[in-house]
Amino acid sequence: EDKVVQSPLSLVVHEGDTVTLNCSYEVTNFRSLLWYKQEKKAPTFLFMLTSSGIEKKSGRLSSILDKKELFSILNITATQTGDSAVYLCAVEALMVGNKLVFGAGTILRVKS
Amino acid sequence: DSGVTQTPKHLITATGQRVTLRCSPRSGDLSVYWYQQSLDQGLQFLIQYYNGEERAKGNILERFSAQQFPDLHSELNLSSLELGDSALYFCASSVLGPPGELFFGEGSRLTVL
Numbered sequence: 001e002d003k004v005v006q007s008p009l010s011l012v013v014h015e016g017d018t019v020t021l022n023c024s025y026e027v028t029n030f031r032s033l034l035w036y037k038q039e040k041k042a043p044t045f046l047f048m049l050t051s052s053g054i055e056k057k058s059g060r061l062s063s064i065l066d067k068k069e070l071f072s073i074l075n076i077t078a079t080q081t082g083d084s085a086v087y088l089c090a091v092e093a094l095m096v097g098n099k100l101v102f103g104a105g106t107i108l109r110v111k112s
Numbered sequence: 113d114s115g116v117t118q119t120p121k122h123l124i125t126a127t128g129q130r131v132t133l134r135c136s137p138r139s140g141d142l143s144v145y146w147y148q149q150s151l152d153q154g155l156q157f158l159i160q161y162y163n164g165e166e167r168a169k170g171n172i173l174e175r176f177s178a179q180q181f182p183d184l185h186s187e188l189n190l191s192s193l194e195l196g197d198s199a200l201y202f203c204a205s206s207v208l209g210p211p212g213e214l215f216f217g218e219g220s221r222l223t224v225l
Contacts, residue, residue: 042216102157
């Protein structure tokens with residue numbers, strides 16, 4: 001069965017800290033890994049990763065994929081209170097009718 | 113605003129009842145996905161439609177059904193509701209069959225009493 005595991009489940013940091021969120025997966029016919037940010041309601045897209053070792057960067061956020069070890073990390077530097085959210089990792093399985101398998105998420109709280 | 117519209121935003125009903133959740137995808141998106149998010153669980157994939165045809169099925173209960181209409185809007189029907197069906201139901205859309213970036217609606221919060 002396809003599985004995505006995120007760690008830690010939650011963490012609390014202070015503004016300015018750097019955080020690393022982890023995502024490991026077991027998926028048959030892997031196609032891509034995606035990160036989403038969920039603040040109040042709808043998850044919003046952050047990154048899509050398909051190749052190992054290539055860092056994707058957007059402002060203070062960056063992410064990298066290791067297809068050999070089956071994991072990804074999401075880094076947030078110089079955290080701000082606006083980064084407080086649930087960060088979701090999802091893996092796309094290539095099959096007849098692709099689907100995304102989501103992890104349970106990491107709850108991040110940034111204190112001022 | 114993702115461009116995906118879901119109605120209703122909130123719904124309170126009783127056990128045994130039936131409800132219909134509606135989703136209008138972004139203009140031009142052919143694929144619609146339904147996900148369930150409970151308090152203690154992540155997003156659980158229910159079902160995907162692509163251009164009117166069922167494309168993939170996840171952990172969708174037999175009491176639940178969905179369809180995508182010619183105008184590409186989709187409906188998720190939940191029947192014989194149980195307390196455990198209380199959850200946030202998300203619809204998402206993407207342009208093609210492979211999801212890549214999904215655009216999520218704001219969700220429909222279903223409370224079964």
